[in-house]
Every structure is written in structure tokens, then in C-alpha cells.
Amino acid sequence: MGWGVLEAQGWRKGPWTSEEDRLLIEYVKLHGEGRWNSVARLQGLKRNGKSCRLRWVNYLRPDLKRGQITPNEESVIIELHARWGNRWSTIARSLPGRTDNEIKNYWRTHFKKKTKVSPSDANKSKARMLKRQQFQQQQLLLQQQQQYEVDMQRIMSNLRDQTEVPIPSLPQHQLMMKPQDSVASSNNCTQTVNSDQGRYDYSSMTMVSHFNDCASVAESSSDQDFFWDGNLWNLDDIQGNFSEVPAANRAAAPLQDFNSSPFMLFNCY
DNA sequence: AATTTCCTCAACCGCACCCGG
DNA sequence: ACCGGGTGCGGTTGAGGAAAT
CATH class of the missing domain: 1.10.10.60 (Homeodomain-like)
Structure with a gap:
């Protein structure tokens, strides 16, 4: 037995090749999902039904969302x-x-x-994980913002040409604002954000570290706390509906360097 | 620079359930 | 009621790459 080889029954195992992917996609286009055991017979794919189903469900399905868990x-x-x-x-x-x-x-x-891990190991691991998460999050946000700017430029140029084009919305109804434009790096300020999804007023916004051993967490923890990219936000007096995070599930993470983050991100529904 | 450790995620396995014959 | 094929689910493994030492 091994990876990418034929089993005794003739089934291939291990990583899928692009050609196998193509055959599977073609099969689903023609016959729809299901009857996975027919794939080998109808499409000449040397994969068993379970493997085909798994590959489709976990990787090839067109509606899959790629990238970091938000x-x-x-x-x-x-x-x-x-x-x-x-x-x-x-x-x-x-x-x-x-x-x-x-x-x-x-x-x-x-x-x-x-x-399972010891506290010191856990801290090291958390720091490493957070570093990676922050980097990936920033890359994602940059990517989204760049796409948004490209769309806006296209719109502006089309508007100049007097043609009708749809207004793009940010992914998943997210509002973005630059820290220097909104909260800056200090606590307790008020900001209004306008977007095509509506208008949101933020006031008395307090950023706190969410280290488990940090006193500020205990003081500011409430049902209104908002968890974002390694930080806990206390959102008082907000017009709008924000997701809540159970207090029991706040992993330790260092204070976010606010100025290094290109955009703040809020979800609204 | 080399080696070790850690993390991520695609893919596999075994079991359970469903359903038609 | 039983059987067998198809499917779904949760647990586990291992390759590859990144980070730490």
C-alpha cells in the first residue's frame, strides 16, 4: 500500500491529479451528485465511490469558500x-x-x-498561531480591499462613460474602514460609517487585550464584547446587529498593533 | 545552514444508517 | 425480516511546508 498507487482491487489511492479532478467534475456536470460508484464505470476513473464523493464534497464543489476561517x-x-x-x-x-x-x-x-499542553508550550503555540493568523488575515483583507478598489475604479470610469453598472458590495456584508480614518489608535472615540448596506454609528468603542490573565478583560467582558483578529472589542451604543462571542472561548493573544493593520472589519446583518 | 518540531489539511478508514429489492 | 449497495459521518493518518532551535 502507498500514496498515489494502485490498490489490489485496481483502485487508485492518495492525492488526486488534475486529470482525475477534471474527470470527476465532468461526471458531476453530466450526471449530477450521487451514484458515486458509477464514476469509475462511466468516467474511467480508477477511484472508488467513497473517494470520489469525498473529493467532490471537500474540494471540488463550486460553492466552497476558500481561505481562512473568519x-x-x-x-x-x-x-x-x-x-x-x-x-x-x-x-x-x-x-x-x-x-x-x-x-x-x-x-x-x-x-x-x-x-493538553503545558501553559508555557501553550503560550508559545498561541503566539505563533496568532502571528500566522494576523499575517493571513492581513493578506486576505489587502486582497479584498484591492479587489474593491479595482471594482470602484471600474465603476467610476464607467460612470464617466455614462454606462450603467452594478455597485459592488464588500464580501459578506463587511464594512471596512481605515484605522486612521476612524478609531485611530486610541480608545473611546465616535465614528460614523456610511456604506451601501446602511449607516452605522460607533461610539465609546474600547479596544482591550484579551489575554486571559489581563484584568481589562474581566472588567470589560460582557455580551457586547466583539472578537476580531485576536482582539476583544467592547462595542457600546452601537446601532446595528453584531455577532456575539461566548466569553468562555477567548483564546489568549497579544494586543493588536493597530497601526500596522490596514483595515478594520465589521460584519453587519 | 542544518536539523528538529510543529501545524495544516487532504485523504483514508471503519462504522452506522438508509433504502430498495 | 433480511440483505446488499450506496451514502454520510466522525476519527485518524501522513505528506509537505513553515517556524523554531
Whole structure:
């Protein structure tokens, strides 16, 4: 037995090739999902039905969402895991574009092991994880913002040409604002944000570190706390509806360097 | 610079369930 | 009621790459 080789029954195992992917996609286009055991017969693919189904469900499905689990999704996972336990497929149904496998992997790497490791190891690991998360989050936001700017430039240029084009919306109804334009790097200020989704007023916004051993957490923890990219936000007096994060599930992380982050991101519904 | 450790995630496995014959 | 094929689910493994030493 081994990776990428033929088994005794003639089934291939291991990583999928692009040609195998193409054949599977073609099969689904022609016959739809299901009857996975027919794939080998109809498409000449040397993969068993289970392998085909798994490849489609976890990787090839067109509605899959790629990239990092967002803070909002993380809070949903935490909340639903508290309710359902390891019922990954049930949890996945609440996260469009995410697979049970993805959520299961995310949970295992980000939460489960924390119960086993020593405090010093945990701190090292958390710091490393956070560093990576922050980098990936920044890359994602930069990418989204660049796309948004490209779209806006296209619109402006089209408007100049007097042609009708749809106004793009930010992904997942997210509002973005530059820190220097809004909250700056200090606490307690008021800001109004206008977007095509509506108008939101933020006031008395307080940024706190969410180290578990940090006193400010205990003081500011409430149902209104907002968890974003390694930071806990206390959002008082907000017009709008924001997701909540269970207080029990705040992983330790260092204070976010606000000025280094290109954009703040808020979800609104 | 080399080696070790850690992390991520695609893919596999075994079991359970469903459903038609 | 039983059987077998198909499917879904949760647990586990291991390759590859990144980070730490």
C-alpha cells in the first residue's frame, strides 16, 4: 500500500491529479451528485465511490469558500460546538461554503490540543498561531480591499462613460474602514460609517487585550464584547446587529498593533 | 545552514444508517 | 425480516511546508 498507487482491487489511492479532478467534475456536470460508484464505470476513473464523493464534497464543489476561517465563522463554530459537540456535518450546515472536514480540522488544530499542553508550550503555540493568523488575515483583507478598489475604479470610469453598472458590495456584508480614518489608535472615540448596506454609528468603542490573565478583560467582558483578529472589542451604543462571542472561548493573544493593520472589519446583518 | 518540531489539511478508514429489492 | 449497495459521518493518518532551535 502507498500514496498515489494502485490498490489490489485496481483502485487508485492518495492525492488526486488534475486529470482525475477534471474527470470527476465532468461526471458531476453530466450526471449530477450521487451514484458515486458509477464514476469509475462511466468516467474511467480508477477511484472508488467513497473517494470520489469525498473529493467532490471537500474540494471540488463550486460553492466552497476558500481561505481562512473568519473570526465570525470561528465564533459560530465555537457556539455550535458547545451545543452539538463533534457533530461536524451539523455545524457545517450553518457555515455555507465550509465542509465538515474543514471545520473538524480547524477545531482540532486550534482548540482541542489546548487542553493538553503545558501553559508555557501553550503560550508559545498561541503566539505563533496568532502571528500566522494576523499575517493571513492581513493578506486576505489587502486582497479584498484591492479587489474593491479595482471594482470602484471600474465603476467610476464607467460612470464617466455614462454606462450603467452594478455597485459592488464588500464580501459578506463587511464594512471596512481605515484605522486612521476612524478609531485611530486610541480608545473611546465616535465614528460614523456610511456604506451601501446602511449607516452605522460607533461610539465609546474600547479596544482591550484579551489575554486571559489581563484584568481589562474581566472588567470589560460582557455580551457586547466583539472578537476580531485576536482582539476583544467592547462595542457600546452601537446601532446595528453584531455577532456575539461566548466569553468562555477567548483564546489568549497579544494586543493588536493597530497601526500596522490596514483595515478594520465589521460584519453587519 | 542544518536539523528538529510543529501545524495544516487532504485523504483514508471503519462504522452506522438508509433504502430498495 | 433480511440483505446488499450506496451514502454520510466522525476519527485518524501522513505528506509537505513553515517556524523554531
